[in-house]
Amino acid sequence: MFVTITHEPIDTSGLVRRVRSDADGAVILFTGVVRNHHDGRQVVALRYEAYEAMASDKLRAICASVAGAYEVTDLAVAHRIGELTIGDVSVAIAVSAPHRDAAYKASREVIERLKREVPIWKLERYADGEEAWVKGCIPEPG
C-alpha cells in the first residue's frame, strides 16, 4: 500500500507499477483532473491545501479498510497539493486485483471516501480574477 500527499506532479505510471503483480488480471488507474469550469464559471487554476499529516493518515486508513473489503492485491493513492492548472492530475488511485470487478469497486470506494473524509481544500481561481474556496462537504468520520 502506498499513500502520498505531494507538492510534485503525480507519476501515474509509477503508481501502476507499484501495485501490479503477476497474479493480477486487472489494474485500474483513476485520475482526477483539473477542469476549466465549475458552477458555470470559467476556472483557470486551482490551489489545493491539506492538513497533511491527518490527510495521509486518513487516506491510509481508507486504503486499509477498502483492501479488507474487496479481493484486491494492492492500492496506491497520490493527492497533489499546491498550485495546479487545467489538465493537471490532482488525485490518482491505482488498484490491482486478480479480477476487474473488485478493482473497479475498490477504486470507486477510495475516491468517494476521500471526498467525504480527507481534510483537503480547493481554492478556485476564475477567469475574471476572482477566487473562492470551493463549498465542500461536511466531513464524515470514517
Added chain:
Amino acid sequence: MAAGEAPGTGMRVKSLFFAIYRDILGRDELEIELPEGSNVGALIEAVRAHGAADKLPGHVVVAVNQDYASLETVLVDGDEVAFIPPIAGG
C-alpha cells in the same frame, strides 16, 4: 501533568485553522489556555472570542490530534485541535 506543576492550573491547547477558516481568522494557529478538563465545545467558544472568529459558522467540525472529535471530547494539555472547514479533495 509535569512534575512541580500545581494541580488545578490551566492547560494549553493549540488550534489550527485551514482554508476558509484561516482566511476568516487571519491566522493559521492560536494557543489558548483553558481550565483543565475542558472539552472541545469549550475550546470552540473560547476561540470565538478572538478577533473575527465570531464569523465562523455555528457548527464547526474539529479533529483532535488528527482524529475527528465531538464537542464532548475532553482535551488535555498540549492537544492539537484542527478546525476543519467543509472538505473538497479529489
